[in-house]
Amino acid sequence: GQNIDQPTEMTATEGAIVQINCTYQTSGFNGLFWYQQHAGEAPTFLSYNVLDGLEEKGRFSSFLSRSKGYSYLLLKELQMKDSASYLCAVTDSNYQLIWGAGTKLIIKP
Amino acid sequence: GAVVSQHPSWVICKSGTSVKIECRSLDFQATTMFWYRQFPKQSLMLMATSNEGSKATYEQGVEKDKFLINHASLTLSTLTVTSAHPEDSSFYICSARDSEREVGTQYFGPGTRLLVL
DSSP states (O other): OOEEEOOSEEEEETTSOEEEEEEEEOSSOSOEEEEEEOTTSOOEEEEEEOSSEEEEETTEEEEEETTTTEEEEEEOSOOGGGOEEEEEEEEOTTOOEEEOOOEEEEEEO | OOOEEEEOSEEEEOTTOOEEEEEEESSSOOSEEEEEEEOTTSOOEEEEEEETTSOOEEOTTOOTTTEEEEEEETTEEEEEETTOOGGGOEEEEEEEEOTTSSTTOEEEOOOEEEEEO
16 A cells, blocks of 8 residues: 655754654655645645755755655754644555645744 | 646535536646545545546446536646435545656545535
8 A cells, every 4th residue: 555654743943953853664766845834824836856856945955865755854953834734645556645644833932 | 837727616416416526737738637525434435437538437336427527628627416315415526637747646626515415
């Protein structure tokens, strides 16, 4: 079966760095996405990785290792507004998007 | 770019009525749109994949006669919840895939909150 695992909840301190991991087992792979979802709102696109390595976008970076079926989202200089759920999603061989359950990130002052 | 709108944002209706939700891609064409449902504190659940000009593909357990999907143009898909009941109360979110951008990227609408009394 297809499976995406990510931690249910994480807590970090304002100004610090946090890494949210995601491991996946899917039938084929055509890219991995990270989305941010604030409570009560729809998800917003953060990043897309299809090749191995690190993609950096400002305070957010996303890493992919296809051989390990592993990705992480790195958030630097955490701000209170970064408190949200972070969803990992993988596109399989049929270009279907398989969603993880999301990681709730709590930022403390 | 890549803006998706949904209308209405809020719906309150009586049990037994039908509710139509519109999803539009404003600055790109979307041959494929997706409809999700999200209950409080739960993950997104894909209901169906909407393809322009053809019948929607429904996920297992989703009643196609209850959740009617029409994708009549490259920028508009509609979801009609027929004979809505209180258990249909949820957050309905659509997304659209822009084939000109990264393969598979979905851009989400702001969602529609449905409350059935």
